[in-house]
Amino acid sequence: MNAIKLISSLQNPLIKSVLVLKEKSRERKKTGEFVLEGFREFQLALKGNYTIKTLLFNEDIISEAEVNSYTTTLNQAPELIKVSKEVYQKIAYRETTEGILAIAKAKSHLLTDLKLSTKNPLVLVAEATEKPGNIGALLRTADAANLDAVIIANPKGDLYNPNIIRSSIGCVFTNTIATGSTEEVIKFLKEHNIAIYCAALSASENYTKTNFTKPSAIVVGTEATGLSNEWLENSTQNIIIPMEGEIDSMNVSVSAAIVIFEAKRQRAV
Structure with missing residues (x-):
């Protein structure tokens, strides 16, 4: 043409x-x-x-x-x-x-349209993530790990922000992505018998001791405020990455990548 x-x-x-x-x-x-x-x-x-x-x-x-x-x-x-x-x-x-x-x-990303293609899904949930760079990095990690889905809970913007497209280097197009409220996402995970593992500082176990070999959702919040109480109240188990320096947290995309690839390692054994 x-x-x-x-x-x-x-x-x-x-x-x-x-x-x-x-x-x-x-x-x-x-x-x-x-x-x-x-x-x-x-x-x-x-x-x-x-x-x-x-x-x-x-x-x-x-x-x-x-x-x-x-x-x-x-x-x-x-x-x-x-x-x-x-x-x-x-x-x-x-x-x-x-x-x-x-x-x-654009495509529709309604949670009600999300179809999981495996019986043992590994899913990433990000709540209220605002920074396009973080969303892009999360999507790149999800693509690299070939996750079954990425779910954005309480999204603060639209997925087709040019900064998200750019920072994800196009992985926004190759991931299976859905959006919904925190309440809707929790309901979806429970209806599909997917264990909820929340990255949190309280009542947490070392992420390496957690069994991710069954249907699992790794849930991360914002760096500033973490996850909402609704997630913590519905968590199967809170998980933590031990910190050996002076700070108590890392960039959300880095933290998610560490846990995701531990889950992938376990599933490959």
Whole structure:
């Protein structure tokens, strides 16, 4: 499919809409669309069966032939649009991206739609995580560990924030993700007989002594306040990573990774 036009004006309505989609969560929710940037992110979105509506590219960085080769296998070919170097620099976050930026359709992440594909799931639950960098790092860990699902309880933003897409290096597209209230998530875990292991400082056992070989949810909260009481009241067992220095906690994504890979180790024995 050939590009239908070249956009060289920063005042073009499509370019303005791209900038609004990137900057405004409200616009992403209203339109059901989001912006992704970079070849790796684009490839992972395709792997995650996302629908690409529009593909903008700068021919100084990537050729039209290359772009066409990436879209020939799609069931529904996106609209291809060339943009000038000036326009691309305006709409792109990073100068090092490969000249590709796309408008894609968001997916639903309702907890009621979550289907676990195994009888012995390992799930990560993150409550009220606000920082996009932390969410992105959690999603990268979940992808690396091939977790069955990531559940965001009481989400504070939308998953298609460009900073989450960027910090997750596209893993937001490859993980099975659901969102819901803390109450809904706890109910879901109990209905599926998934043990709840809360990272907490009180009434906790060393995470290496916990048995993660059965259906398990590893639950982490914010670095500032930890988990809400509702989680602690419904916990199968609180777990802790022993600290040998002066501080009593680590970055939430680091803590989650340590526990997740201990669970993976146990399951591989």
